[in-house]
Amino acid sequence: MSSSTPSKLCPLFYRTVKSKSPEFLEIVKTLAVTIEPWRFTSATRIELEAIVAACTGLRALSVTRPGILGEPLSHRTLHRALPSEVTIQSFDANPPFEWVRASSEAALAAPPSTAAHLSASITHLRISEPGDTWHSPLAILAFFGSVPHLTHLALARRMDANTDNDQVFVDELCALLAGRRNLKMIVVRIFPAHWPLYLDSGAANSGAESSSIWAALACVAEADNRLVLVSAGFESRTESEHVPMTRVGNRGAFSDFWERSRKGWEAREQQEIEQ
Secondary structure, eight states, X not given: OOSSOHHHHHHHHHHHXXXXXXXXXXXXXXXXXXXXXXXXXXXXXXXXXXXXXXOTTOOEEEESSGGGGSSOSSTTOOOOOOOSEEEEEEOOOSTTTSOOOOSSHHHHXXXXXXXXXXXXXXXXXXXXXXXXXXXXXXXXXXXXTTOTXXXXXXXXXXTTOOHXXXXXXXXXXXXHHHHOTTOOEEEEEEEOSSOOSSOOXXXXXXXXXXXXXXXXXXXXXXXXXXXEEEEOOOOOOOTTOOOOOOOOOSHHHHHHHHHHHHHHHHHHHHHHHHO
């Protein structure tokens, strides 16, 4: 779904969904929503909710912000789609990044909705980039409820950020590793402190491994090999491309991410041994 013309494409896709049989829509296994959240209206949000709900065979879902996964604006929309793999560009759950909800004062004063209805279905959860607002690992997971079947978790942290939050981040990761023995893998992607629109990957990654947050997490990884660290940065783009970081476009890319992260970490460890 293109990010450039949501006012045209979302209604078109919505009409397509409404005209197709449930059996036809079951073939949709992966859905990537790349529309920036600030482009949405309440009507667009309701249409997108209906699209997601209609794809009952959906297994992998990628969105820009967590709000679309929350309680629906339309009471007519039932959460029938229960994806097991969810990717969110960044976890910004507060205005202006939260989805437009309702115009009434009571609705605006209500606490943010959650995605607890997805709790039992999610096995793989990936937060691709650090958000503009701080949410700790446990706070992010709380948005999804208890997620009892979670086996793979990916989080993002910016280097040279708030040191108190860094400590909370590390402590809560330790708590997750200790308390969730069914977790097979936690990937933490460390981003540079400042993000130009265009950034060479080598330059972006050069400082991550010397940062204090990397050093703290590396100690945890030595004690528990389920933790994997990755140096990260924005993908290369031209200055005119004011678009979010590329999300998952097919289900295979979900599994590839975890495999690439593990292999990259193991290669780094092997290189250290050989040196």
